[in-house]
Amino acid sequence: MRKKTVVMGFIGSQLDSGQGAGRWEKWRPTVSLAQHEDVVIDRLELFHSPAHRALVDRVVEDIASVSPGTEVRPIEMPIADPWDFGEVYGALYDWTRRYRFNPDREQYWAHITTGTHVAQICMFLLVESRAIPGVLLQTSPPKRQAHGNPGSYALIDLDLSRYDALARRFEAEQRDAVDFLKSGIATRNPRFNALIDEIERVAVRSRAPILLTGPTGAGKSHLARRMFELKKSRHQMNGEFVEVNCATLQGDGAASTLFGHKKGSFTGAAADRAGLLRTAHEGVLFLDEIGELGLDEQAMLLKAVEEKRFFPMGSDREVTSDFQLIAGTNRDLRIDVAAGRFREDLYARINLWSYTLPGLAQRPEDLEPNIDHLLARAGAESGRAVRFSAEAKAMYLRFAQSPAALWAGNFRDLSASVTRLATLADGGRIDTTLVEAELQRLRWHWQHAGDAASSEAAIELEALLGSEALESLDLFDRMQLESVLRVCRESKTLSDAGRKLFHRSRTQRSVLNDADRLRKYLQKYGLTWDAISA
Known part of the structure; x- marks a missing residue:
């Protein structure tokens, strides 16, 4: 079933005017809509001001003479200032809210050749925002004026998803x-x-x-x-x-x-x-x-x-x-x-x-690209290329991504660390000796933060296990459990915590069961993820 074609647009107070038989020798954009042989306009919603009613009546008669099947509906819009954007847009928007669009049965063309430039812009915006669920219609006069020559027309679809290159x-x-x-x-x-x-x-x-x-x-x-x-x-x-x-x-x-x-x-x-x-x-x-x-x-x-x-x-x-x-x-x-x-x-x-924004310890996979970025920046500032040896980089990353690396100052700590390495790199090469010295410096720097974290973990352990169960633990088991809880506290899910805790050994296994391994470890102490996360 063919969809009906509905055009909506303003009367052209100058372009659509004309008296006597001579008006047919002139290209009139609104009348020309009904003169194209390859398209049938079923309905025309014609906006106009009260002052142009006589012109609208003549256009309605002329369209009826060339296309009797086209229904023309004059729509009076009492716009005081046709160059006032707010007034014009408001009048058109209110009309679209009242209009009963039926896209399943009708297709809508918004005619933007007539009306003031403000009216044309408003029609564009209403189509672009889908307040008018259709496309733009642009008409043009023929190269040579002749009776009955409607000129040309073009349809412009503002749905950008249809344009792959633009998308x-x-x-x-x-x-x-x-x-x-x-x-x-x-x-x-x-x-x-x-x-x-x-x-x-x-x-x-x-x-x-x-x-x-x-x-x-x-x-x-x-x-x-x-x-x-x-x-x-x-x-x-x-x-x-x-x-x-x-x-x-x-x-x-x-x-x-x-x-x-x-x-x-x-x-x-x-x-x-x-x-x-x-x-x-x-x-x-x-x-x-x-x-x-x-x-x-x-x-x-x-x-x-x-x-x-x-x-x-x-x-x-x-x-x-x-x-x-x-x-x-x-x-x-x-x-x-x-x-x-x-x-x-x-x-x-x-x-x-x-x-x-998550802390650096919560983004271990982002450490390497950030290190590369900071190293390149340090090299640009110093005017010399600086690089890790393969062994040194592996050593640094292994520590940086481990639970021992607190990154208490987050990117400030990382930036300072890379800057020190770049500055001390003789010949622009960071070797394992430099990295080992830097890791000792970081451990010392975080010692107080680590003590504070351990104190928090001890308090949390006592709340979770009770004082009697806590006192029955060996120091080794207690310190291990405190470290595990710290990683859990910094993780969003059980799986996330498991990935961090078993980061190295998981590469040696064919079946990845990090969450299950962590769950069983916690069960040994009567703990659950829900209790820890709560």
């Missing part, structure tokens, strides 16, 4: 954006890669606040700056990237630094100050460690984020700043909200897009 270009652009956010590092951790994929889409599509959580050194500041640079490259930002660590803001200086002040508003305010929120106008404001802000500053920040305006200290006049907020914290703000240290309304406002 590939958009996919490539998204891959480039994701690589940019990752600084070109070929990360391998599936959860981290999925996280960055979503952040890329949010970064280029939204100006809403974004909350980045994660341990110190996980890369929150770096990612926030890369998000800004990505938006800047897409011409979505005109301002600058402004970063401040809220832990450094104290007393009156906190409000002054963020919101500015008027001269004389407090002791030491010798001149007016704009404040960082105004500096970030049309750019990004990154507030690291936002949980350190005082409650008064939190209230002022909420107003600035929601209303884009605020009062500088000592001023009776509001100022405006349109910025995007990216917040960072290594704390669980939910706990701070429950304790009254962080405003619940501000947390709700900045938690629309919330992402937790």
Whole structure:
């Protein structure tokens, strides 16, 4: 069954006009729609202003004379200013909401040859957004004017999924954006890669606040700056990237630094100050460690984020700043909200897009590409190529991916370690002697963090096993169990923990049963994964 063809478009106040028989010698785009021999227009929805009703009546008569089977429905749109985008789009959008589209039985063509340029743009947007479930129709006059010559027409489908070449270009652009956010590092951790994929889409599509959580050194500041640079490259930002660590803001200086002040508003305010929120106008404001802000500053920040305006200290006049907020914290703000240290309304406002960046110890498969990246960067800065020997790299990676490597400072620790190795590498070659010395330095550096982790593990063991069962364990078994629990605590699932704990031996087995091996080990002490994860 043939679908009916329905065309919708504006009357052409100039192009469709004409009097007497001579009008047939002129190309009139709306009338020409019904003159094509290879297409049947079943219905024409003809938009017009009240002032052009007489012209519409004549066009209706002329279409009836050349195509009696075409139904023309005049639709009056009382638009006061046809060049007002908001008014035109609103009128058309309201009409599409009322119109009963039936794509199963009808196909829709939006005629964009007639009407003002504003009307044509609005028709384009409505088709592109699928408010009009059809395609664009562009008509053109004949090269030589002649009676009955309808000219030509072209259909433009805005469904980009139909254009393989365009789809590939958009996919490539998204891959480039994701690589940019990752600084070109070929990360391998599936959860981290999925996280960055979503952040890329949010970064280029939204100006809403974004909350980045994660341990110190996980890369929150770096990612926030890369998000800004990505938006800047897409011409979505005109301002600058402004970063401040809220832990450094104290007393009156906190409000002054963020919101500015008027001269004389407090002791030491010798001149007016704009404040960082105004500096970030049309750019990004990154507030690291936002949980350190005082409650008064939190209230002022909420107003600035929601209303884009605020009062500088000592001023009776509001100022405006349109910025995007990216917040960072290594704390669980939910706990701070429950304790009254962080405003619940501000947390709700900045938690629309919330992402937790995993620590380096949770991404062991990403250590090697990050080491390669840092080594290449160190070589570029020093002006000489630096490389590991095969044995040295294997030794370094074996330690770096083991539970003994705490990476307490995350990427800061890794960057410092690679920098030391690159600096000390004679002839640009990192050998096993250098690596062994570096591993001793890292162990010493993490000794206090390891002691703290062991203390936590001991407390956890007593809670899980009870004091009597804990005292009955040999020191060897106790230390081993504490280490296993630490890995479990840093893992999301039993399988994830098993992969980490049996990383080396699993390559020697044909059947991978890491989760089962770990489950049986825990059962030996009456422990379950649910009890540990709880």
